[in-house]
Amino acid sequence: MGNNVWFRPFVWIDYRLALLFAVIIPLILLIWAFVQKADSIQRLLIIYWRVASLLAITIYLMIGGFGVSFISGLMARILIPVSLWFWVDLNDDVEYQASGSLKLIFTSWRWAVSVYSALSAIAFVPFLGCAFSANASTSPYCSVWFEAPLLFREYFHANSKPAFLGFLGVVGLIIYVLYLTYFVLIKLGKQGRSATQQ
Secondary structure (H helix, E strand, O other), rough: OOOOOOOHHHHHHHHHHHHHHHHHHHHHHHHHHHHHHHHHHHHHHHHHHHHHHHHHHHHHHHHHOOHHHHHHHHHHHHHHHHHHHHOOOHHHHHHHHOOHHHHHHHHHHHHHHHHHHHHHHHHHHHHHHHHOOOOOOOOOOHHHHHHHHHHHHHHOOOOOHHHHHHHHHHHHHHHHHHHHHHHHHHHHHHHHOOOOOO
């Protein structure tokens, strides 16, 4: 699938960068923050993981061959940096806490993943048309994005059918959209840009 498109290596580079910046590094940072009892960094990373779960949902939607995965993929790239910089109180706590290795690496990662997400979102925009294409799963231009998710399925869900995994992605997306709607329409009005205010 998609072997004849010139940008195929860049798509795979994007998936590898996403694995590094969006999964491996923040997971290490979260464990480190728990060990160091760095509450503000810990809280910010928990918020990050809630938002970044849209990336995992997107992978399952792509396994199922759903065009909506292109919209969720773009939204994830936009929401991730927003979630990392939106909270005024957590930004202040991180800024004014004692300097150390954790703070330095966390701050470096926060900037790096924000820049990566922004550039990745810009590069992903031309593929939004795939979300509305009837032959997205067969068109080389669109299907190249399905290759990595299908490889993920071979490694971790070899005995599961793509349709079932896609269905899980749809259920996950519905729950995600409902929670995001509730947050934007109700919770955000009550707590504003404070992550600690209930």
